[in-house]
Amino acid sequence: MECEIKLAVDAASTAQLRKSPVLREHAVSKPQDQEHVDRYFDTAGFDLWKHGYALRVRSAGEHHVQTLKGGGSAVAGLHRRTELEAEIATETPDADLFGKQLRDALPDLAHHLDGQQLAAEPVFVNHAKRTSWMLALPDGTHVECALDVGELRHGERTAQVRELELEVKDGDPACLYELARRLHETMPVRIENVSKAERGYALATEDKAHAVKAAPVTVKRKATLGDALGVILQNCLQQMQANEGGVLAGDVESLHQMRVGLRRLRAAQAMVRTLVQLPEPLAADIEWLAGELGDARNWDVFLESVLPGLPLAEEHKPALARVEAAAREEAERHRARVRSAVGSPRYTTLMLALGGWIAGKGWQHTTLPADPLEQRIAKAAPKLVQHAAARVRKRARGYDLKRPDCLHKVRIAAKKERYAREFFVALSHDRTATRRHDLLAGMQDELGEINDAFVARTLVAELRDRVPQEAGLLGFIEGVLAERALDAMPRARRHVKGRLRDRARF
Known part of the structure; x- marks a missing residue:
């Protein structure tokens, strides 16, 4: 080898x-x-x-x-x-x-x-x-x-x-x-x-760089929790790096998939945060990259999903074209920042540090007499998934679900539970667990519509300085987004209250 x-x-x-x-x-x-x-x-x-x-x-x-x-x-x-x-x-x-x-x-x-x-x-x-x-x-x-x-x-x-x-x-x-x-x-x-x-x-x-989705995670039942963690983190890191070429070439979907890989990696680390902590410089660089990717992705969603669906009369199309042009300039500026970030020495330092931490099993304990990371993953995985589900229930019960920011926190918790289930899908064949995964995916999309509308309103506010002559149209867009979020809120609350609070099996 x-x-x-x-x-x-x-x-x-x-x-x-x-x-x-x-x-x-x-x-x-x-x-x-x-x-x-x-x-x-x-x-x-x-x-x-x-x-x-x-x-x-x-x-x-x-x-x-x-x-x-x-x-x-x-x-x-x-x-x-x-x-x-x-x-x-x-x-x-x-x-x-x-x-x-x-x-x-x-x-x-x-x-x-x-x-x-x-x-x-x-x-x-x-x-x-x-x-x-x-x-x-x-x-x-x-x-x-x-x-x-x-x-x-x-x-x-x-x-x-x-x-x-x-x-x-x-x-x-x-x-x-x-x-x-x-x-x-x-x-x-x-x-x-x-x-x-x-x-x-x-x-x-003549193949060009293209977006790469996450490969299935293969965890053996006899593996330890520590070994399984290494496999999961490697899988996430592979997805990130498989999309580097596409990101540097300006491919929008590659940027999205790199961001998904990073979010999966952060979810995996959060899943075991009581047992494993990243070195502080490494954690800081991960947050830096997450911020760069997130800002660029927000503008891409605004261009791909928000603007095309606006109910505008024909006479407003020229104004919309000017707004869209300004939004594209902002999107490209943020994509350029991402390209610069991925091509930077800081990114190389991050990848080498993260790769070395994973290869060297930096999460291993040397002071604990009974290292919890040495337990079999077949025993540990159900507990980790159930703990992630418990966090969803806690947020569903404890937050004001009439507030978009609170629903977004529920969505984040649901997403982490879904990732946890995907990490260990090779260990579970329960139909109830499969239905739970599908529910989480659907809920993530539904709550995502509310969050996208909320984020889009902040981007519209930024566009006011770019195209002040289109203040009327921008105000109309803000109103449409607010109405969409308002319409989706009751439906989203019913889903959260009626389903995500249920106890979940693995």
Whole structure:
């Protein structure tokens, strides 16, 4: 199993890396340069890639190595993948070796590819110069440090490659985060969650970054609560980082899904807040990112959902167009802030710190004689879900449900309960629990309409300074939003009083 952190570097940093004090102090070998050509092969229909694997032949002079790699995961730059390699005679794949690799190590993949032939021409090619040397860390961990500078090519389309790989050869992979963090303090680096294979196939298919929803969480019944927490947090972090490319490209839905991933992560941490506390700097950076994403998302909802549904006469359309233009400018300004945030050193610091905290199991207790995080998740999960449901009931009983802000707090509690149920869905098959989940999802949408109207009114107020000549239309919009919230309030209160107060099963 290959385990490495990838860091993207800029042109200036590539020259500095060999002289970096952070790397030189641990170096136990001199940097070695080697030029190589990587050719990636697949079937005509890219069947291998569709199942999450890539076949590469790396050629350096007359030396050729065939590698089949894939599966695994990439979290905060830490890539864990199956890697099967062997020397071959030519720069084209050895079909017999490929078949044996599949049969011996990946029988399911072999079954899916049964009868499929590899295409004669590579899907794409990577021409690169690699500088590599070995590091020995104080704890005895050995790390191969490799700087790749090159170019991916498919036909006339190309993409530059400048990345540093820190691969654990023996030892704890969690130490890579601290090494990457120290390096990040001295020069601009960015976590690279996308492999060269992913970038090459994107060239070949002209695939653009797109929104990625949360993958199902798979928690084993015999896992401890601590182990399950690690799986859940990794899942949330993966969703966030899978949407980075889309966010940087300006995709609205990618921004929404990154925000969902962050909210799920915060919900997971809140679920065990009596047992686990994030380090203060980490918690502060999470709040910072949540604020940036939330502000941008509010404007997107205003443009996508609020303005299109206004009951306006034809003569008011020109005024609405001017209001919409001003709103789009505000939305783009906030999206630009998000792009700047995601591309910033602070974001990289956050991702490295969060990835290191998860990989190093920073929630482990060392002073408690009976660590509650060591209990079986099959026993702990029902209690966590029931506790989340109890918070919903408490808010439903204790708040003034005639106030939108109080209903919003009920909605937040309901959302956290829904996330908790989704985290542990693999452990529960109860139909009552399924109905409860569906109820929470519906309630979240209904209460969300009231909250969206409430937030939209604050945005309308901000637009008064941008388009003061449209004060009349803005006043009308505020009135429509207020009426919508007023109409929805009694229905929402009935739902909260009649259903969310009920005791919930897991």
